[in-house]
Amino acid sequence: MQFKKVTHVLFDLDGLLLDSENLYTEAFTTVCAKYGKTFTWELKASLLGFQGQECADKIIEVLQLPLTRNEFLNECQKEYEVLFPTVKLMPGAQKLVEHLHKKGVPIAMATSSSQDSVNMKMQKHMDFLKYFHHLTMGSSDPEVTKGKPDPIIFLVCASRFPDKPNPENCLVFEDAVNGIKAANAAKMQVVVVPDPRIPADQLKDATLVLKSLEDFQPELFGLPPY
Structure with a gap:
């Protein structure tokens, strides 16, 4: 399957990077x-x-x-x-995020959580947060006026990279149906690692559906391979 090349990557947090x-x-x-x-x-x-x-x-x-x-x-x-x-990191999260960071791919986090919530959950994983260029935390960010499925969190997050990439050059990682909808509305490709209880028909608008972050192949989207 052919995917469009991307230059920047946006990650959700809860249920995707963090087993929360x-x-x-x-x-x-x-x-x-x-x-x-x-x-x-x-x-x-x-x-x-x-x-x-x-x-x-x-x-x-x-x-x-x-x-x-x-x-x-x-x-x-x-x-x-x-x-x-x-709380623990999800399988494959450390490897993927560290890899993209080392290869110079600009990455950021777009989470619906608040600053306080992220601080509480990440207290044992502070080194992990250093890989991200910036964190956009929807519940405490005045620019993020609505939660997903509204696209604003991804658009705001992408706009905070210094080179302000076009949305179509951004790849989103998500675990939720509302996240897929938000990414699509933002005109971004979206890789979803869903809860296995989510019915397949609700995932049909995702660019790619995976069972685990461990299964992701960066080169499919023009990113540096492992």
Whole structure:
């Protein structure tokens, strides 16, 4: 299959580089259970790629929780403080990011998480963050006015490279359907490493679907091979 060559790479964080989605699920499940509600996979799947406040609003609405957005976020925060310091990198993440950095490929991170959330999750992986030219953190970035599937996070992130690449010269790595939609709307190619429970038909608009970052071949997109 023929893919267009790219010059710049944008990475999502949660569920793609960082094995954190199961920790979010654990936190949401614990908080919802306090009010006799069940946090389901169906609800989880609909939230992937959302910013924190958007997630809170939807969970409260769907499960009819007797909480305000801030009350829900504060309860989740207590769970995160216990869970997040234990989070690990996903298979292949270190190898790919390090490789692109060493070969001089400009890379950046476009995550829906906030600065505080990234700091908490990455406290044992600070060296890993040094590979990225910049981090765009949607939930705390004033220029990122909407969460995915809106394309703005990828457009803002790409605009912060010094040479301001055209969107079609950027490759996005994602794990979520909302991320695929956002990348497509930004006119960028997108490689997705999805949760295996996501139905194949929801991934049809991805440029390439992989089971693991370990399976990625950079040369397919004109990037330096391993």
